[in-house]
Amino acid sequence: MYKKIDFHAHYLSPGFKSFLKTYFDDHGDGVKTPDYTIDSTLKTMADNNVEYSIISLSSPHISNTNDAGKTSDLATEANEYGAKQQQTYPDKIGFAASLPLPYVDESIAEIDRARANHASAFTLPTNANGTYLGDPSLDPIMEKLNEQKTLVMLHPNEPKPIAKDVNSELPAPIMEFFFDTTRAVTNMVLHSVFTRYTNIKFIIPHAGALLPVISDRLSLAQKLNPDLKDDQVDMGSVLATQYFDVAGMVLPHQLPVLQQVSDPTHLLYATDAPYTPAPQVIQLTKELENTGVLSEATKQMIFYKNGKQLLDELK
Numbered sequence: 001m002y003k004k005i006d007f008h009a010h011y012l013s014p015g016f017k018s019f020l021k022t023y024f025d026d027h028g029d030g031v032k033t034p035d036y037t038i039d040s041t042l043k044t045m046a047d048n049n050v051e052y053s054i055i056s057l058s059s060p061h062i063s064n065t066n067d068a069g070k071t072s073d074l075a076t077e078a079n080e081y082g083a084k085q086q087q088t089y090p091d092k093i094g095f096a097a098s099l100p101l102p103y104v105d106e107s108i109a110e111i112d113r114a115r116a117n118h119a120s121a122f123t124l125p126t127n128a129n130g131t132y133l134g135d136p137s138l139d140p141i142m143e144k145l146n147e148q149k150t151l152v153m154l155h156p157n158e159p160k161p162i163a164k165d166v167n168s169e170l171p172a173p174i175m176e177f178f179f180d181t182t183r184a185v186t187n188m189v190l191h192s193v194f195t196r197y198t199n200i201k202f203i204i205p206h207a208g209a210l211l212p213v214i215s216d217r218l219s220l221a222q223k224l225n226p227d228l229k230d231d232q233v234d235m236g237s238v239l240a241t242q243y244f245d246v247a248g249m250v251l252p253h254q255l256p257v258l259q260q261v262s263d264p265t266h267l268l269y270a271t272d273a274p275y276t277p278a279p280q281v282i283q284l285t286k287e288l289e290n291t292g293v294l295s296e297a298t299k300q301m302i303f304y305k306n307g308k309q310l311l312d313e314l315k
Contacts, residue, residue, distance in 0.1 A: 002303040003049055006044075006271050008271065009041060011036065011041065013077055013081035016078050019064075048285045052094065053092065053271075055085065055096070056155070061157050063102060063128040064129060075110050082095030083114075086120070094120030124155070125156075126154060127157050130161065134188040143197070146197040146199045149201070149313070150200050150201070151201050154203065156209070157172075182209045185211055190228075194242065207245070212262075215236055215261060221233050245267075245270035269303045271284075
């Protein structure tokens with residue numbers, strides 16, 4: 001097996017487990033909360049020859065408390081848990097800190113705490129209780145993250161609001177996560193997030209969701225709304241410069257489409273464990289290792305070289 005670095009792996013702190021049980025009856029986004037200890041991460045790493053994992057919270061986002069104090073306390077608890085795992089396994093584990101979005105002052109304070117705890121990255125939800133990335137109200141948080149070189153991992157959430165009478169039988173991760181990633185990143189483009197905050201390297205999850213498909217279509221918006229500036233519809237530049245993890249079922253169709261519009265040095269291996277069950281992680285990993293869609297050189301880049309270079313640049 002190829003050695004690997006995992007850029008989309010999850011942990012569940014005690015506080016986050018309690019949050020999921022209290023607010024979602026252990027079925028956040030329609031998904032049963034998986035059993036988890038740090039040994040779960042280490043087992044997945046061993047089974048898939050992963051040398052290093054950056055662990056982060058998954059959805060639903062902690063803003064579902066609808067309370068600034070509770071959301072902030074949850075972020076701090078989760079980040080302290082992640083920092084402890086990183087300190088215990090410094091050669092194997094890094095952590096991406098969560099922020100109590102959409103609360104600005106609390107998020108800025110949490111950025112300082114997380115940096116003091118040597119967070120490897122930060123994770124931001126596509127929306128925090130309906131406030132989407134790109135919203136001008138979040139600019140002070142982006143400015144704070146932009147003060148120094150920072151890695152930011154985006155993570156999809158259930159859309160807010162969501163049409164409850166449409167496709168209600170499908171858990172949100174199956175379809176709505178793709179739509180929400182696409183919606184959030186497009187909103188970030190419209191508000192020039194990628195061009196204003198150039199010290200931030202963003203990782204867009206799940207092979208870019210639907211972004212490669214709508215990229216050309218977005219440029220047509222100027223014909224309907226002439227007030228739009230060129231950079232507000234320039235999805236192509238974002239796809240060419242930002243990073244993408246390949247978590248999930250990206251073969252046989254999705255990854256080849258992404259490769260047409262992205263930089264091959266910006267594709268990153270990801271497991272999405274433990275929300276993707278261990279047997280399926282192994283299966284999806286083997287598919288990536290054995291596919292004829294990717295060249296040997298590209299496989300080496302996705303599994304390890306790209307991630308190693310990215311982390312080295314952030315030191």
